[in-house]
Amino acid sequence: MAPTTRNTVDRMDKPSSYAASKNKRRKYNRDGDDGDRYQRERTPEFEDKLRDATTLYVGNLSFYTTEEQVHELFSKCGEIKRLVMGLDRFKKTPCGFCFVEYYSHEDALDCMKYIGGTKLDERVIRTDLDEGFSEGRQYGRGKSGGQVRDEYRDEYDPGRGGYGRALAEDLEE
Amino acid sequence: MSDYRRNGKRKRSREPRDRYLPVPRQLRENLLSIADSPLAVPAKQAQEIATLLGDNFHDEQIKNEFFDLLVRLILEQPFKIPFAAAVILYGNDSKPEITTEALNRAGERLQEAFNAGHWRDVKLLVRFLACLQRLFEGDGVIPLLDKLFDCAVDLQSANENDVVGLELVKIILLTLPYAMGYAETSIVPQALELLEKTEIVASMKLPIEELLESYTGSTDEKPVHYLSVIGLLQLQMRNEEAHGWEFAILPPFPKFISQQVDGQDAMVTTPTLHPFPSLDIVSPVNAGPNPLFPEAYFSLYADQEVETVPKTDDIAASLIRDTIVDTINILDFNRDAVATLLVNMDSYWHPETFIKRGMPFDKIRLGEVEEGKSTWKPEDMVLDGIFSQIFTLPNPERKIVYYHSVITETCKKAPGAVAPSLGRAIRFLFRNLDVMDLELVSRFLDWFAHHLSNFDYRWKWQEWVEDLVRSDLHPKKAFIIAAIDKEIRLSFGKRIKKTIDEEFRYLITEGKEKEVPDFKYADDRTPYAAEGALLQVQIRKKAPDAEIQETINVIHVKAADAGIKDVLIPSTDAFVTCICFIGSVSFSHLISIVDRCKERLLAIGQQSEPARRQIIASIVAYWKDQPGNAINIIDKLLNYTILTPISVIQWALADHLGAGEALAESWTYEMVAKTVAKVTNRVRQIVAARLQEGLTQEQIESIDETLIKEREGMRSYFKFIDDAASVVALGTNDAYIEKVTNGELNAENAAVIKAWGKRWQVVFQRKAHVEETVVGEQAVDARVKLLPTKMETDLKEETQNGNGAMEGLTIEEIE
Numbered sequence: 001m002a003p004t005t006r007n008t009v010d011r012m013d014k015p016s017s018y019a020a021s022k023n024k025r026r027k028y029n030r031d032g033d034d035g036d037r038y039q040r041e042r043t044p045e046f047e048d049k050l051r052d053a054t055t056l057y058v059g060n061l062s063f064y065t066t067e068e069q070v071h072e073l074f075s076k077c078g079e080i081k082r083l084v085m086g087l088d089r090f091k092k093t094p095c096g097f098c099f100v101e102y103y104s105h106e107d108a109l110d111c112m113k114y115i116g117g118t119k120l121d122e123r124v125i126r127t128d129l130d131e132g133f134s135e136g137r138q139y140g141r142g143k144s145g146g147q148v149r150d151e152y153r154d155e156y157d158p159g160r161g162g163y164g165r166a167l168a169e170d171l172e173e
Numbered sequence: 174m175s176d177y178r179r180n181g182k183r184k185r186s187r188e189p190r191d192r193y194l195p196v197p198r199q200l201r202e203n204l205l206s207i208a209d210s211p212l213a214v215p216a217k218q219a220q221e222i223a224t225l226l227g228d229n230f231h232d233e234q235i236k237n238e239f240f241d242l243l244v245r246l247i248l249e250q251p252f253k254i255p256f257a258a259a260v261i262l263y264g265n266d267s268k269p270e271i272t273t274e275a276l277n278r279a280g281e282r283l284q285e286a287f288n289a290g291h292w293r294d295v296k297l298l299v300r301f302l303a304c305l306q307r308l309f310e311g312d313g314v315i316p317l318l319d320k321l322f323d324c325a326v327d328l329q330s331a332n333e334n335d336v337v338g339l340e341l342v343k344i345i346l347l348t349l350p351y352a353m354g355y356a357e358t359s360i361v362p363q364a365l366e367l368l369e370k371t372e373i374v375a376s377m378k379l380p381i382e383e384l385l386e387s388y389t390g391s392t393d394e395k396p397v398h399y400l401s402v403i404g405l406l407q408l409q410m411r412n413e414e415a416h417g418w419e420f421a422i423l424p425p426f427p428k429f430i431s432q433q434v435d436g437q438d439a440m441v442t443t444p445t446l447h448p449f450p451s452l453d454i455v456s457p458v459n460a461g462p463n464p465l466f467p468e469a470y471f472s473l474y475a476d477q478e479v480e481t482v483p484k485t486d487d488i489a490a491s492l493i494r495d496t497i498v499d500t501i502n503i504l505d506f507n508r509d510a511v512a513t514l515l516v517n518m519d520s521y522w523h524p525e526t527f528i529k530r531g532m533p534f535d536k537i538r539l540g541e542v543e544e545g546k547s548t549w550k551p552e553d554m555v556l557d558g559i560f561s562q563i564f565t566l567p568n569p570e571r572k573i574v575y576y577h578s579v580i581t582e583t584c585k586k587a588p589g590a591v592a593p594s595l596g597r598a599i600r601f602l603f604r605n606l607d608v609m610d611l612e613l614v615s616r617f618l619d620w621f622a623h624h625l626s627n628f629d630y631r632w633k634w635q636e637w638v639e640d641l642v643r644s645d646l647h648p649k650k651a652f653i654i655a656a657i658d659k660e661i662r663l664s665f666g667k668r669i670k671k672t673i674d675e676e677f678r679y680l681i682t683e684g685k686e687k688e689v690p691d692f693k694y695a696d697d698r699t700p701y702a703a704e705g706a707l708l709q710v711q712i713r714k715k716a717p718d719a720e721i722q723e724t725i726n727v728i729h730v731k732a733a734d735a736g737i738k739d740v741l742i743p744s745t746d747a748f749v750t751c752i753c754f755i756g757s758v759s760f761s762h763l764i765s766i767v768d769r770c771k772e773r774l775l776a777i778g779q780q781s782e783p784a785r786r787q788i789i790a791s792i793v794a795y796w797k798d799q800p801g802n803a804i805n806i807i808d809k810l811l812n813y814t815i816l817t818p819i820s821v822i823q824w825a826l827a828d829h830l831g832a833g834e835a836l837a838e839s840w841t842y843e844m845v846a847k848t849v850a851k852v853t854n855r856v857r858q859i860v861a862a863r864l865q866e867g868l869t870q871e872q873i874e875s876i877d878e879t880l881i882k883e884r885e886g887m888r889s890y891f892k893f894i895d896d897a898a899s900v901v902a903l904g905t906n907d908a909y910i911e912k913v914t915n916g917e918l919n920a921e922n923a924a925v926i927k928a929w930g931k932r933w934q935v936v937f938q939r940k941a942h943v944e945e946t947v948v949g950e951q952a953v954d955a956r957v958k959l960l961p962t963k964m965e966t967d968l969k970e971e972t973q974n975g976n977g978a979m980e981g982l983t984i985e986e987i988e
Contacts (some may be wrong), residue, residue: 008250068759068801073623077574110574113578
């Protein structure tokens with residue numbers, strides 16, 4: 001009988017459900033319990049891609065947070081090989097996310113465990129294992145150039161350009 | 174605090190106990206949550222689990238899953254070991270097979286852990302067995318402890334600096350309390366016999382321990398004396414004798430819980446006894462994967478006027494600390510779960526162990542606590558444990574930032590209770606800064622700034638206002654300056670200015686608020702202003718190299734006319750200052766310019782060492798108000814080999830040293846420490862490459878050659894630092910003597926500078942010593958000998974791996 005490999009508490013260094021669903025192209029039952037999602041089997045392809053991942057996607061940054069600030073915090077988990085700021089596709093200004101690449105997988109996992117969900121520039125940031133940066137991914141994919149999440153946000157967020165942009169346009173009309 | 178949304182996770186609501194759940198899940202959930210609630214009666218819970226397990230014992234799958242989980246729980250949540258044992262204790266009453274199975278599982282796992290040298294796992298599994306002492310035939314766990322001691326003796330006689338033996342003795346001393354506390358028939362004579370044997374080992378002090386002290390300076394200045402963990406344990410056990418071996422903090426498990434069967438108490442039966450699991454112990458033991466160092470006991474709250482944590486001579490101090498620290502280090506993959514366990518920590522000990530959670534310190538201080546009751550604050554106990562890791566020398570098990578995050582989570586879970594205790598910790602640390610080991614000061618600094626960045630930068634700066642009048646050289650003032658700098662790095666000048674009190678704001682100068690520092694060549698009065706300004710335009714416009722060279726030639730001619738010997742120095746200053754200025758937009762801008770100018774930058778150092786150091790000088794000068802940026806740039810230039818480690822060290826500790834004032838600057842320390850870390854990491858990587866299995870003779874020779882070269886380099890850097898620091902410590906450097914003689918340095922500051930020299934010395938002597946134990950000839954030889962000799966046929970395949978690893982190493986270095 002194979003011993004169970006489950007830890008007695010969940011692990012924080014697993015890819016998020018977002019990364020998983022994006023790669024799997026399979027919809028989860030959203031009613032499911034968060035904790036259980038991690039235990040379901042994923043396609044081997046996805047697991048393979050992230051098995052040695054050294055890159056993290058970092059989200060919920062303020063538009064005003066600089067590379068230097070990201071560097072100061074994230075280098076606490078290891079030397080940073082490359083840092084790519086996410087930019088507005090049209091304006092080429094920071095739009096609230098970035099990719100941090102470490103030299104080792106270990107450092108990337110530690111970052112998930114120790115830095116994800118803590119604050120940078122007084123905002124709780126989100127980290128996710130990423131298969132690696134490729135040209136083009138530094139740009140926002142939203143209609144107006146930024147991140148999709150900032151298009152229809154109805155909460156006012158001064159760190160991310162106020163109200164959602166599409167929403168703001170709709171309001172103006 | 175409301176902006177922390179628990180990562181978007183919903184808290185699982187606790188449903189009523191009687192809801193329908195499949196048996197395996199019931200068993201899992203009940204075992205995992207045992208004793209979590211302060212309202213629960215763990216003995217009852219344990220018994221319920223035992224009953225449910227017993228009723229389903231015929232189901233192989235249920236049985237398997239349960240025991241897998243049991244072992245996992247022992248290894249991952251040490252707080253719950255006594256409770257896990259209680260399940261077995263009660264299970265044994267009705268179904269002795271439960272015990273048999275538990276012992277088999279634990280025994281197997283223990284054997285594995287022992288073979289692999291996983292000493293913590295050994296400790297925890299043996300603890301579980303010790304809690305079952307009353308179920309064993311004969312002396313139970315005692316013969317195993319005797320064997321462990323024999324192993325320790327073997328190690329000690331083979332090597333007087335051995336630390337693995339100390340680890341074994343630690344396991345013995347941490348096991349005895351559980352065995353004695355839960356024993357049915359007294360094992361006091363056996364325990365005393367063991368304690369007599371451990372005495373010598375526990376009272377030894379290894380030479381390296383001198384370098385592992387948290388506080389330096391003369392003894393009367395130290396807030397706490399050095400206490401070795403095993404020395405302390407030995408003493409605490411001796412003291413426990415006076416308390417009649419009570420071990421009062423262990424959670425009690427009444428032998429029989431009154432069970433009403435048909436209105437009558439259940440029959441009291443004698444438990445079935447079992448043989449202690451047999452273990453194959455081969456000496457000398459496997460030392461384990463990680464180098465071990467003697468452990469010091471660090472506390473911020475112990476032995477003070479108000480007893481908010483056990484006194485250091487009380488066995489409770491070690492038992493609780495050990496469990497807290499293990500929990501933290503084991504569960505690093507879920508800091509949220511760690512914080513929950515820590516906040517609940519008091520539930521896992523005897524109910525009388527701690528005072529109510531969140532009891533204000535002042536109430537305890539003023540004696541408003543019921544006479545004879547415990548005054549130990551669970552929050553203090555927890556924070557003491559976390560800080561003990563941040564302040565572990567040479568290094569704790571996990572990255573320091575992990576412990577930061579545990580403090581943050583704990584604060585988020587119980588802000589009202591934890592924050593005041595944290596404030597007292599900070600005060601204690603700040604009060605004793607002057608004599609604290611410098612590396613630890615730097616960890617305190619990092620934590621402090623990072624912690625505040627998670628809590629709106631709130632701190633009562635007013636408390637430190639009196640230290641503002643001190644000289645910048647004073648450790649306390651230096652700390653304040655550095656703390657504000659670190660806060661700015663995580664945020665920005667204007668923001669931090671708003672969070673500090675008026676009196677402190679002058680420390681955030683105009684320069685610190687500027688995003689783009691001034692470009693000195695924009696000022697006509699700067700020498701070579703015209704050339705510098707032109708150079709800037711040329712680099713920005715990606716002018717051809719010949720044009721840039723032309724401008725540089727002009728500087729060279731002018732400099733030669735002005736009688737400057739090394740004309741490369743002013744031209745390097747101009748070139749590098751321009752790069753910094755153009756690259757001030759962002760770090761990636763800087764990197765792309767450096768990429769473009771790489772050849773020229775590399776050539777500078779190849780032509781002249783002083784010019785190479787000028788690169789550093791120019792970067793630091795440009796970023797003088799934001800030294801963090803300078804440090805990052807220098808770090809990158811080391812990767813490009815534009816700078817060399819020795820150039821950074823020489824710049825910091827010779828060019829920049831002055832009369833020794835530089836040693837008081839936190840950023841100078843950071844720069845040197847970071848550079849040294851880069852070197853030591855590289856040497857460790859080479860050693861790791863050497864220790865791969867199946868290398869060819871050719872590869873071995875090539876790696877050995879690199880290793881010898883790099884190791885010698887490393888030693889020479891340590892030597893340089895030690896010499897430079899020792900000159901400051903002795904007050905024999907020229908600039909120092911001059912400044913003392915002409916009165917520029919008053920007696921107080923002169924003494925402070927000397928102390929800085931000493932503090933630097935201790936840190937880097939320790940680092941040098943630690944590296945020797947990992948990458949020194951002796952250490953490497955010993956580990957090479959342990960490599961299995963491979964069969965010829967396997968070599969081919971392995972060869973490629975070996976190559977890959979070496980390549981990887983070189984690539985990383987160049988990048």
